[in-house]
Amino acid sequence: MSDSLWDQCLQRLQGELTAQQFNTWIRPLHAVYDSHTLRLLAPNAFVKERVESNFMTQIAAIACDLAGLSVPIVTEVGTQALSDTPATPAASPATENPSPAASDEPATTPRSATVTAQPVSSRNTSLNPNFTFDNFVEGKSNQLGKAASFQVGENPGKAYNPLLIYGGVGLGKTHLMHAVGNMIVQQKPNAKVIYLHSERFVAEMVKALQHNTINNFKRFYRSVDALLIDDIQFFAGKERSQEEFFHTFNSLLEGGQQVVMTCDRYPKEVDGLEERLKSRFGWGLPVAIEAPELETRVAILMSKAQLSGIEMPSEVAFFIAKRIRSNVRELEGALRRVIANAHFTGRPITMDFAKEALRDLLAIQDKLVTIDNIQKTVAEYFKIRVSDLHSKRRNRSITRPRQIAMALCKELTSHSLPEIGDAFGGRDHTTVLHACRKVEELKEGDQRINEDVSNLLRTLST
């Protein structure tokens, strides 16, 4: 019943709104129909308010029309119940831990069996099972970080506490952190291991403060066997969160529970982080991860390609590794792109193919082709002046370049033919059309003109 009413509403709305409006504002809503009230759950307050102010009248009218009576409609920020969402592949006990915000939720909102209209809480405390030590490619730049992480995984709370992994973006800090967590859980399946990004820590704390459940928040985080907290530089400038994290941190360390943190630089260099935190973070073992050297980059590419079941010629791996030096994420991005392109075009991975697939990464700037640009390039090429192209002069040394320039404008830009004519000293669109035909004809019959046009095309589009 409920679904069909909303489904019918959706059909009508789809016909009445633009695709943009429908996809942006209506599609994200989740409807629940209980005790004759239509409850619309929006993913966040912004969407909820926008729906209320822009679409509510229309929705109410359609619902009333369809149901034959007036249907009370309420909007709320909320989400489908946990039971509705498929379980995460990581069936570790960590995923079964109730998230603190969920367990703290005051029992004032009536809950139906299928839906809880509570603020979206973090369910991302789970570990990513894909990040393990086995698939971490080791090299000079990350050896120490891997060794230290491995020891922490073997002896949580004892080896190094806290473990701080720091280094630039995309070097594998998060990978190592998850690997530690996965190893702990593997050895002790009921261990309570929580991974979260520091932004989530801040968000959940703010929520706990709003709902007056800060004690549950504290209890939750202090009860874990291992807390893995990513990107602590995001604590910068958030004093209340730093304070809370500081206490949690101390309590965990005292209890012999493991803390693993990552940061994009040495914590002492993070502005807006309290001194006592900076020094405390350095207590255990801070290990740096650096950008991988060429051999490691090649090894990373070969190993990732193998994992994807792809035959990667080593010359291609070397080619990519030589060109992309900054970080592993970018390297992986390049590889994924080559693989996806090969997969969806059905072409084998060769040097030329890789060059083509990574064209923009390798060249970076894609020149914007404008009429001005074309005129300038053509004038330079034929050693005439741009003003000649605009002029009424009709000797061949001018008209040929002018015609070629017009044809290039048609081919490389989206300007209308009248616009192109205008840009060449106010000529008619039929002149442009004639030029285009003429150039086509000349290209067929005259090798030199054909070459000129290809040269110009190359100059303009690379």
Next chain:
Amino acid sequence: MSRQLPLGIRLRDAATFENFLAAGNEPVLAALQHSSEVSLYLWGAAGTGKTHLLQAVCHQATAQGRRAAYLPLAEPGLHPAMLEGMEQFDLLCLDDVDAVVGDPDWEAALFHAYNRLTAAGHQLRLTASVSPAALAVELPDLHSRLGWGPVFQLQSLNDTAKRQALQQRAGARGVTLDDEVAEYLMKRCPRDMVSLFQLLEALDEASLAAQRRLTIPFVREYLGRQPGP
């Protein structure tokens, strides 16, 4: 004599994969329809069909029983707060990412949304007018993430394909656009697909109102009434 107003009911130009003219962009289409990658990044000039394809992705996901959301980031009046909670969707489509990068609040919101979405194992589809490398992102953490998944460039259609796309769109609206008329439009109007489709829509409405077929004299008359280019 008063002009007849067109009825409010007419065929909507629903964006699907079926009514997208691939013409050289087949690999991109295949990737969007079948890729299980967490993130895909699509870029190309205006009028290459980025919005159409994202909406088609949304359509397909919904038809498969997955929950999808589409956010046109270039639309005025949006706020970074609207990315909150978006990780609950199986598929999130962000159109025109280049419209918001450079703004620290948007960048932070995108970065966190990306992390939450990937942690939840859900998918992200992005578009922009430039490649990830050329995006002016200030936050390095976000920049490296945007280019992490496969990146595809959409190629502009050539004139023949443009005319075909225009006729196909006209057909979907129940209008016949003869070759000569399509040719006439291509010669006189901006040849990017956004302008051409807008023009088609305007012509369709004008022809309905005037109860006349889309012929060259009708189009000439219509264009003559519009303010010059």
